[in-house]
Amino acid sequence: MAEATVAEVMAALAGLEDAKTRAVNERHGDDHGVNLGKLRALAKRLRAQQELAVQLWETGDSAARLLALLICRPKAFSRDELDVMLRAARTPKVHDWLVNYVVKKSPHAEELRLAWSADADPVVASAGWALTTERVAKKPQGLDLAGLLDVIEAEMKEAPDRLQWAMNHCLAQIGIDHAEHRARAIGIGERLGVLKDYPTPPGCTSPFAPVWISEMVRRQR
Known part of the structure; x- marks a missing residue:
């Protein structure tokens, strides 16, 4: 999936959706049903793709945003872009990953x-x-x-x-x-x-x- 489209990635995420996982996540304020281990495996297959990461983030879907944070290039974001992203990070896991995986590596x-x-x-x-x-x-x-x-x-x-x-x-x-x-x-x-x-x-x-x-x-x- 080195050159995957947003549609292909969203379809892959939909295929990973699990009702039990969603129920557990929702108890913690998160609104997705994708096992994080499987999400990381998908990110490993995609590798770093900044443009795709930006497009996935813009979908507003929490699983897509988590994936975006794994395949983005943290230093590619401007200060203002990171500020907007943080304020749009609605769920705890997206917020935490954005801070820990992206902002901490940013200049x-x-x-x-x-x-x-x-x-x-x-x-x-x-x-x-x-x-x-x-x-x-x-x-x-x-x-x-x-x-x-x-x-x-x-x-x-x-x-x-x-x-x-x-x-x-x-x-x-x-x-x-x-x-x-x-x-x-x-x-x-x-x-x-x-x-x-x-x-x-x-x-x-x-x-x-x-x-x-x-x-x-x-x-x-």
Whole structure:
């Protein structure tokens, strides 16, 4: 399928549609029924095709958009194109893949991180916080970690779900990677109690920041 048309790809996606998969995805806010392993296999056959990726994104179909994010060339998108795409990413999985697979690899990532973090739309702001968490982990130089903890302490408790989750991840990442801020990060998590009662499957780490931080630090020793 190296030179597939949009119609051919959409037909292939329709052939992968599964009612049980759709039911599971819909419980998580996603509106497609394609197994992600099969979607990745299709992307591997198509390989990188920027023009096709743009056309698939424009269909508005969630499975097509996920596929587009796998076969696009992240550095080919302009800053404004990525901003429009993020605001059009209606479902959690499309939003997450766009940020993680495309925006993080873009030369515009830092500019978008700053713009999105201050956005009035909490879903857009959550993308900014996801990019900040990436910097906390991989390129913390120049970040005001104490200032980030101030914002998290003041705003995370009342933030909408998606934004709260992203801020909580940033809180945990600061505590995990930066020993000088660890005690404060754990203290903020304990005082706010965000995700303290989140149901965690056996063998998985709780997203409650104090537990998350302590477990990851333990594994690093």
